[in-house]
Amino acid sequence: MKKILILAFSLYSLSSFCQNTNSPIIKEILEKVKEHYVDKDLYKKLDSEVQLKNLESLNGKNLAEELTKQLTTISQDQHFFVKYLENFNPEKQKDAKEILKSNNFHNSLENFGFENVRRLDGNIGYINFKGFAEPSSSSKTLESAMNFVANTNSLIIDLRENRGGDNGMLLLFCSYFFKDKANLYSTYFRDKGKTVENNTESKVSGQKYLNKKIYILTSKYSFSAAEGLAYFLKAYQLAQVIGENTGGAANPVDEFIIGNKYLLVVPVGKITAKKTVGNWEHTGVSPDIKTTSEKAFKTAHLLALKDILKNKVQTELSENELENLIRQLEKE
Structure with missing residues (x-):
């Protein structure tokens, strides 16, 4: 108050x-x-x-x-934002379809946020994800990334440089980790006087990643939808969050052009998670294992390897090779 x-x-x-x-x-x-x-x-x-x-x-x-x-x-409220539009011309403004096409093209130049997808020693999947682009354009890339890691024994999702983005893409990404449709959260919009329910999808185009260990890497720069992915997978005990406390921006936004000179971003909604009856606004997402952003990846890799060794999960490495790899990483 x-x-x-x-x-x-x-x-x-x-x-x-x-x-x-x-x-x-x-x-x-x-x-x-x-x-x-x-x-x-x-x-x-x-x-x-x-x-x-x-x-x-x-x-x-x-x-x-x-x-x-x-x-x-x-x-x-970290979602407030004002930007000066130096060369804005209202007469040359594009319609919604043109804006979407332009945004999708620019997002494609960054592979829709998917910076790196690979398999680590010990058959551990790794996705370095830096932004949530609009799902109709980015869903194929997400599908490819999830199909690539589908046969791994565990998965590391790196959100340390992810500044958020589209809510629809957040729900689609979450859908890959829930077996059935789940009502994750509601969003209240004061200016429209309505509440919207937000659900995962029961079916996705790629292979779902179920019943396996998932580790999410965060930093203080992880923001908005990136925090949402960490928040919901942690709340449903589907992933461990490793790294730093996140930025603390949960409120969805809308954009307004002011005087044909400024772009104003205003938080217009409030998210309430069904599982926790709360959200990460102001507080951020607290990691299960606190460590620096720089050490988060090695921490997660070691945890994944030790879990594989402990549970005798078969990988391309022998038990001795797994032990040697763990000792090597611990020395670094």
């Missing part, structure tokens, strides 16, 4: 500031936040002017950066 009041205090200051300077840009940003931000109690008016009074001297990129800093710092 204290954080909500502080943010309301600061945004009331912003409102007063807008009235004093007649700044149409800041006033429009304020109105969009007021109309769409998920917390309706944000605008309790408090009689003061403090936090944002220095905005009068800023413009362009500097104004965008300062607004982002203020909104995220005061609210502790």
Whole structure:
């Protein structure tokens, strides 16, 4: 409650500031936040002017950066974002299909977030995944990645550099680890006055990865949908999370063009997980095994190898070779 009041205090200051300077840009940003931000109690008016009074001297990129800093710092909601659109031309704006096509093309240049998929010694799968692209374009790449690791004994999913992305892709990725359809979470949208249920899919185009050890690597930079994948697989005891506490951004967002000069990203929804009746907003996802981001991969690889050795799971390595590999990794 204290954080909500502080943010309301600061945004009331912003409102007063807008009235004093007649700044149409800041006033429009304020109105969009007021109309769409998920917390309706944000605008309790408090009689003061403090936090944002220095905005009068800023413009362009500097104004965008300062607004982002203020909104995220005061609210502790890391999904707030303002970007200056230097060469924006409203007359040349693309329709939804053109925007999707353009985004998919640019995402394809980064292989839809799949940086690296390989098999480690001991028949352990490894997926280095850096972003959740829109599923209709990226599902084939996900299918290929999951088919590649389907015959491995355990799997490491590396989310240490993953900054999140599309909610649909989060649900599709989760679907590969649930045998049946599961109602993972609901999302409440205040501005639309509705709640949406979010489910995994009972059938996927690739091979599901079931009843095997899964290790998820995280860092403090793991964000949004990346946190969601770690959060849900951990909550259902389908994976161990190894590394650092994640960023703490659960609220879904919407985008608005302000004055044909700025892009405003506003958190418009609130996720509630069915399993935990909570989410990772503000708190992040706490790892099961805490270690530095740099040590997370070796920690997971060792855990996987030791589990294989302990349970006498057959791999391409003999028992002696597994023991030697474990000793080698422990010395490094």
